[in-house]
Amino acid sequence: MIVTEFMKDPSSVADTRGEWIELYNTLPWRVNIEGWVLADDSGSQVVLSNGGLGLRLAPGQYFVVGNSADTTLNGSVPVQHAYSGFVLGNGADQIVLQKPNGLVVDRVAYDDGVAWPDLAGRSISLTRNLHDAFSNDDGAQWCPSTTSWNASNPDTGTPGFENELCP
Template sequence: MRVGITDPFYLTAVFIQSELSPGSIVINEINYNSNDDHESGDWVELYNPGQMEIDISNWVMKDDDDQHSFIIPDGTFINSDEYIIISQDLDLFYDNYPSNIPVIGPFDFGLGGGGDEVRIYDDVGALMDSVKYDDDEPWPIEADGEGPTLELINPTYDNSLPEYWTSSQQYGSPASQNTNYLDSDDEGHSALPDEHTLLPAYPNPFNGSVTIPFKLSSQTNSSITIYNVLGKEILDLPIGNLGPGDHSISWAGINQMGHPVGNGVYFVRLNIDTKNNSQKLVYLK
């Protein structure tokens, strides 16, 4: 939900539901609108959750337009429990991520910043997986140009449902386990954080907006407060009775009246019952 008197914050909530069976190949992460400071081009991560290597030669990736297609090259395999990236622009991708990441491409179309669909077909035209995402709730809104990617919280969950997607920490995790991965116990219920935790904000220092991720271990009535270096309250925002899991907010350097704040050091505090978590933020215009 979008909250705040002048919308200085955005909130993403992840709700835990039951585990689903994996498919042969899973669309596990999507970068559809990079941050200007980390322009890596559009890319899609495929994951093989099975026990056997899968030959994806001549498989096809499409968006929601059948005229837009990328044919995966001959000799392309994904080993068990491994990943491959399909990149719109290999040079941009490798300018921002390690050179040892397995990447194929380029594809000559872009993923929509206002919502789109990613579809994967096998070499005989059978649909193997698809994700129809949006840049508005209930989909995580931070992935639309703020830096994070769209991440599936567990590749065994139904990736057609927005509640199983979250925004990544920092700039995603191509070809590795997602940054907000939720494990499953033997009974098929998701493992939750052991305690309420305020995670490191990013980017920090920041000059536009800063993303502040946090974890909740139980249903909790929470609020976020921003203070300046003198201890004066800049913004107080109740964020409701959130469920357990991963959440994040984005602050654009705006006070309670909707006015921009000045350069300097600020402190963010996550207020949960009697326990407080705080950290320093540096704002540079």
């Protein structure tokens, strides 16, 4: 399970409604991420909770989590699971995905536009042909997305769908 794309700084709606993170199941079996944790290095964290119903990803499936699942408020992002209390800093920040026992499954630590893309309104997208937990440590393997996911929203990204191939 890895992070493949994220919107840290949406332009069309407020950050408090329009941030999202795309996860991707790299494993050849189904994975239930209910109870897993999103965290950063400064102690902020949120448990992905679905009331015991599970949050299951099939092999090769993308799954979008974000701070609002209301498409009338979040810029028409197809958020499959909403969390609250976890913020993606617009400068440098981290996205750490952990199992309930604290085991770190993936970690992405982005910077403020030095080695990482940093453009408002454009998601940061891992190149399509390198979907693994090591490649996504390297800002050079990410690029600002260029395609829109919804005609009503000028922001770009592919939430829930295959990423672009970075140039």
